[in-house]
Amino acid sequence: MRVHLVDGTYELFRHFYAVPPLTDTSGDERGAVVGVIQTLLSMLEAGSTHIGVATDHVIESFRNNLYAGYKTGEGIDPLLWKQFEPLEAAVAALGVVVWPMVEIEADDALAAAAASAAADARVEQVLICSPDKDLAQCVSGERVVQLDRRSGKVWDASGVVERFGVPPTSIPDYLALMGDSADGFPGLPGWGAKSASTVLARYGCLEDIPVSASDWGVPLRGAEKLARILRERWGDAMLFRTLATLRTDQPVFAVDELAFRGPTPEFEDLAASLGRPKLLARARVVAAAGRARHDHE
Secondary structure, three states: OEEEEEEHHHHHHHHHOOOOOOEOOOOOEOHHHHHHHHHHHHHHHOOOOEEEEEEEOOOOOOHHHHOOOOOOOOOOOHHHHOOHHHHHHHHHHHOOEEEEEOOOOHHHHHHHHHHHHHOOOOOOEEEEEOOOHHHHHHOEOOOEEEEEOOOOEEEOHHHHHHHHOOOHHHHHHHHHHHOEOOOOEOOOOOOOHHHHHHHHHHHOOHHHOOOOHHHOOOOOOOHHHHHHHHHHOHHHHHHHHHHHOOOOOOOOOOHHHHEOOOOOOHHHHHHHHOOOHHHHHHHHHHHHHHHHHHHHO
């Protein structure tokens, strides 16, 4: 089996800015919710059998207590913000497992889910459906990969190296040096993608980078200044790496729980309230196909 793990927060944002507005029978905006449900149905129609969706039930997490500048919900369009909880309810009604995250983030849930699924010998491949660069640290060989469904790109371990210049295990160190504007931490002054990847491609992690740039053995302009900044801002580098490191120690599921068995009774009312009865028909067709496939096997 192949396990698909979906970044529900990313998908909700993506559809909010990509699809036309749509109100339900109560007059509430639900266009992005419908977009995500259609995405999940398309995945099921294309042959996905085991799907889990992680969402940020609240934007803040334990990382906000570590660093004041870490991302918050400030600035999110109210029409988007009001679709977070309805999305979780809609995904659950569809019959797809959803993890609403509070203390940790959706990316942490995806990381933990990827590790759990990869440990199951029955799983042929785990696909993390999100292009977010911090999730690249979860990639392992060709067994755990990242999938950008919008572009169709798949990144295995060699693809991560091609994309960032460092292997998956170095991604937290890479982000610590260059920063991650999406998550609200700046990295170290002067360090950018090129300098971070050049040094980490050779040394792997922050602790193994020589104190003096004369020992780096890599051609890099301004290396001595970068080395000095790393020495002087070592505490910040450690903090930023902690912020960038995803948690894999969270209990999430047993793989069998992710098997799609069909929509719940609530999904019929939901589809009607959205003015999209075809969503229910599609879900039932996929469920029937899955049952037929299981009986055949």
